[in-house]
Amino acid sequence: MNLPPVVHHVFFWLKNPTSTQDRDKLVEGLKTLAGIPVIRELHVGIVASTEQRDVVDASWQVSELMFFHTTADQAAYQEHPIHLDFVKNYSHLWEKVIVYDALNIYSK
Amino acid sequence: MNLPPVVHHVFFWLKNPTSTQDRDKLVEGLKTLAGIPVIRELHVGIVASTEQRDVVDASWQVSELMFFHTTADQAAYQEHPIHLDFVKNYSHLWEKVIVYDALNIYSK
Numbered sequence: 240m241n242l243p244p245v246v247h248h249v250f251f252w253l254k255n256p257t258s259t260q261d262r263d264k265l266v267e268g269l270k271t272l273a274g275i276p277v278i279r280e281l282h283v284g285i286v287a288s289t290e291q292r293d294v295v296d297a298s299w300q301v302s303e304l305m306f307f308h309t310t311a312d313q314a315a316y317q318e319h320p321i322h323l324d325f326v327k328n329y330s331h332l333w334e335k336v337i338v339y340d341a342l343n344i345y346s347k
Numbered sequence: 348m349n350l351p352p353v354v355h356h357v358f359f360w361l362k363n364p365t366s367t368q369d370r371d372k373l374v375e376g377l378k379t380l381a382g383i384p385v386i387r388e389l390h391v392g393i394v395a396s397t398e399q400r401d402v403v404d405a406s407w408q409v410s411e412l413m414f415f416h417t418t419a420d421q422a423a424y425q426e427h428p429i430h431l432d433f434v435k436n437y438s439h440l441w442e443k444v445i446v447y448d449a450l451n452i453y454s455k
Contacts, residue, residue, distance in 0.1 A: 242388075245395055246412060248356055250447060266453065273455040280350075284449030287353055289418050290425070295446040302449045304354060310397050317398070338403040339358060341392030341410045345374065347381040 243279045244343040245307040247316075250299040252335035261332050265301050268329035272303070275319045280306035299337075313340065351387045352451040353415040355424075358407040360443035369440050373409050376437035380411070383427045388414035407445075421448065 255261045262285070269283045284302040289295065307313045316322055363369045370393070377391045392410040397403065415421045424430055 242390065245397075246390070246392060246410075247397075248412075248447070270453055270455075281453075281455045282350065282354070282451045283453040284354060284451045287418055287421075287448040287450040289353075289355075289421055289448040292446070294444045295448060297448070299447075302354075302447070304356075304449070304451075310395055313395075313397055336402045338400070339356070339407075339410065340395040340397040340403060340405070341412070342395040343390045343392045343412075345378055345389075345391040347378075347389045 242343070242346065243306040243308045245310055245313055246339075246341040246343060247303075247305040247307065247313055248339045248341070249303045250337050251301040251303075251333045252298065253300045253332055254334045256300055262300055265329055265332050268325050268332075269301070269303050271321060271325055272305075274321050275316055277307060277312040277315050277319070278305050279308060280304075310340075310342075350451070350454065351414040351416045353418055353421055354447075354449040354451060355411075355413040355415065355421055356447045356449070357411045358404075358445050359409040359411075359441045360406065361408045361440055362442045364408055370408055373437055373440050376433050376440075377409070377411050379429060379433055380413075383424055383429050385415060385420040385423050385427070386413050387416060388412075418448075418450075
């Protein structure tokens with residue numbers, strides 16, 4: 240599949256990690272980001288029930304996976320009003336965020 | 348785009364983080380994984396040159412992003428001979444790996 244090459248993967252640790260209500264609220268907030276045109280792909284995830292291994296970090300609660308055509312598009316997304324509103328309205332829900340920004344050099 | 352819902356994202360920290368030779372070798376190894384049929388999508392990445400922010404972890408060197416139809420497919424991948432060969436032949440290159448397994452509950 241021809242996915243845009245800039246990958247933006249964010250993992251959220253909730254302040255109330257066992258609260259499905261808070262989880263659902265954050266998922267609802269992430270869905271609003273779909274209104275931002277430079278985002279070519281938006282996927283919202285929860286921890287998958289794969290095998291527990293030392294290298295697998297399953298301590299987060301909600302993830303957001305986006306694809307962009309360019310790093311300039313990714314920068315534009317950061318400043319987009321819908322994104323700023325998302326941070327304003329939902330950041331009270333999480334206590335930690337880790338972001339990975341990758342540039343794909345091979346796809347199959 | 349209709350991507351399979353099980354996301355497997357792995358980040359590698361090289362023993363020699365500044366060695367482009369080691370990086371290229373690991374990328375070469377990751378490309379061999381494309382021969383594993385249960386992997387529906389394989390993307391190999393390097394750190395994107397996005398803005399440096401506190402929440403962005405840009406300390407890794409190589410990433411692997413895969414999509415699977417089911418967690419059972421993901422488990423089958425772990426045991427596939429090509430994957431086991433990859434670990435045998437290339438794991439001397441890295442000193443740390445973090446794996447995130449997500450299940451997408453929303454896509455747009």
